[in-house]
Amino acid sequence: MVHGLSLSVPRGSLFGLVGPNGAGKTTTLSMATGLLRPDGGTARVLGLDVWADPAAAKAVMGVSPDGLRLFEQLSGRELLHYVADLRRMPVGESRARTEELLAVLDLADDANVVVADYSAGMVKKISLAAALIHAPRLLVLDEPFEAVDPVSGQAIRTILRRYVGTGGTVVMSSHVMELVEGLCDRVAVVAGGRVLADDTVGALTAGGSLHQRFLELVGAGEVSGDGLTWLGG
Amino acid sequence: MTLLVVRLRFTMWRTAMSRSSLHLTSSVVGGLVALGVVGVLGPALALLAARPVRLTALTVPLFATFTLMWVVLSLVATGVDNVLDPARFTVLPLRPRELARGLLAAAYTGIPAMMFVLLALAQVVAWAGHPAALPAALLAAALGTLTAILGSRAVTSALARVMGSRGGRLVGPSSSRSSPSCRSCSTSC
Numbered sequence: 001m002v003h004g005l006s007l008s009v010p011r012g013s014l015f016g017l018v019g020p021n022g023a024g025k026t027t028t029l030s031m032a033t034g035l036l037r038p039d040g041g042t043a044r045v046l047g048l049d050v051w052a053d054p055a056a057a058k059a060v061m062g063v064s065p066d067g068l069r070l071f072e073q074l075s076g077r078e079l080l081h082y083v084a085d086l087r088r089m090p091v092g093e094s095r096a097r098t099e100e101l102l103a104v105l106d107l108a109d110d111a112n113v114v115v116a117d118y119s120a121g122m123v124k125k126i127s128l129a130a131a132l133i134h135a136p137r138l139l140v141l142d143e144p145f146e147a148v149d150p151v152s153g154q155a156i157r158t159i160l161r162r163y164v165g166t167g168g169t170v171v172m173s174s175h176v177m178e179l180v181e182g183l184c185d186r187v188a189v190v191a192g193g194r195v196l197a198d199d200t201v202g203a204l205t206a207g208g209s210l211h212q213r214f215l216e217l218v219g220a221g222e223v224s225g226d227g228l229t230w231l232g233g
Numbered sequence: 234m235t236l237l238v239v240r241l242r243f244t245m246w247r248t249a250m251s252r253s254s255l256h257l258t259s260s261v262v263g264g265l266v267a268l269g270v271v272g273v274l275g276p277a278l279a280l281l282a283a284r285p286v287r288l289t290a291l292t293v294p295l296f297a298t299f300t301l302m303w304v305v306l307s308l309v310a311t312g313v314d315n316v317l318d319p320a321r322f323t324v325l326p327l328r329p330r331e332l333a334r335g336l337l338a339a340a341y342t343g344i345p346a347m348m349f350v351l352l353a354l355a356q357v358v359a360w361a362g363h364p365a366a367l368p369a370a371l372l373a374a375a376l377g378t379l380t381a382i383l384g385s386r387a388v389t390s391a392l393a394r395v396m397g398s399r400g401g402r403l404v405g406p407s408s409s410r411s412s413p414s415c416r417s418c419s420t421s422c
Contacts, residue, residue: 078244082241
């Protein structure tokens with residue numbers, strides 16, 4: 001559930017969206033990317049009204065939602081080929097990019113394995129590759145680092161930073177505050193379907209850690225001392 | 234684009250065949266059963282042409298029953314692999330109309346759909362002796378196959394959404410999200 005939530009992401013920034021479970025992060029991203037029709041309000045992406053022409057907006061976006069249903073009966077390589085073909089990319093270009101993406105994301109050895117047999121981290125990576133293949137100007141990623149091993153995680157960080165360096169825009173949600181603090185330029189804290197804070201990472205943390213600031217903003221209660229006494233007793 | 238969606242369906246189908254012998258067996262058995270049904274019902278329907286008009290008219294309730302049965306049966310069958318769920322195309326920049334065309338064409342390529350088209354044609358043959366009724370029979374064949382295929386797609390997709398939702402998972406395992414090992418295991422969990 002999301003109420004009167006308003007966010008704007010400047011072009012060329014790496015924007016982090018954080019919030020407790022059930023805060024409305026996935027809902028917000030789904031409505032902004034044309035996956036979930038909102039009851040009201042507008043979503044504009046690079047000057048395009050998402051809900052006036054979803055296909056045009058989706059053409060300039062790369063989206064990797066959480067729990068995206070891929071064509072999991074395809075192998076990793078076939079999946080990227082079909083996604084590129086469905087996006088009407090020239091075949092030569094898409095085949096070359098497929099091999100590059102598989103290599104960078106350490107999926108080359110499993111390129112012929114069916115996606116249904118992939119581990120959770122591998123699914124995240126192939127989903128990211130599918131979102132990148134058409135070189136979109138905006139990337140929207142839901143928990144892109146979840147279940148991804150540290151080596152691939154580093155590769156993804158490098159890809160995202162380089163992408164933003166060349167004028168691309170990234171919006172990502174995450175639960176890992178340290179990651180958002182270290183990677184993102186701007187961050188928005190969402191809870192209960194509302195925006196609690198929206199600022200640059202430096203201004204928001206103001207010398208402290210994002211972790212601490214986040215807990216203050218969402219009003220996290222301490223686990224009371226006398227609770228769960230049976231645990232470990 | 235239409236051709237691409239059809240090709241996508243065949244690629245996924247081929248992979249599913251090569252990965253699971255259960256899938257392959259069920260497809261072969263399904264294909265044989267379909268062939269048997271068409272082999273018996275098709276000529277039977279067509280032979281109604283030799284009868285008085287009153288008996289030939291039996292094609293109407295028969296074909297209507299096939300249409301309805303097809304929608305119900307495909308619900309059971311496609312629950313196994315609903316590869317043409319439009320939800321899988323949501324992040325792609327496809328206009329609803331072109332996606333619908335592709336999915337419809339792909340839906341016609343399955344064994345059950347082929348079987349249904351053959352039965353529809355048998356129904357046309359039954360009316361071959363009546364030039365006045367022939368155009369109506371042809372129209373009925375076209376409308377009947379469309380109704381059966383669109384009806385079964387609509388019902389399957391609606392059910393996939395329910396089964397994929399939180400409430401639906403309480404009722405039964407979502408076939409589309411279940412793990413491959415779950416799909417190929419024959420024990421009832």
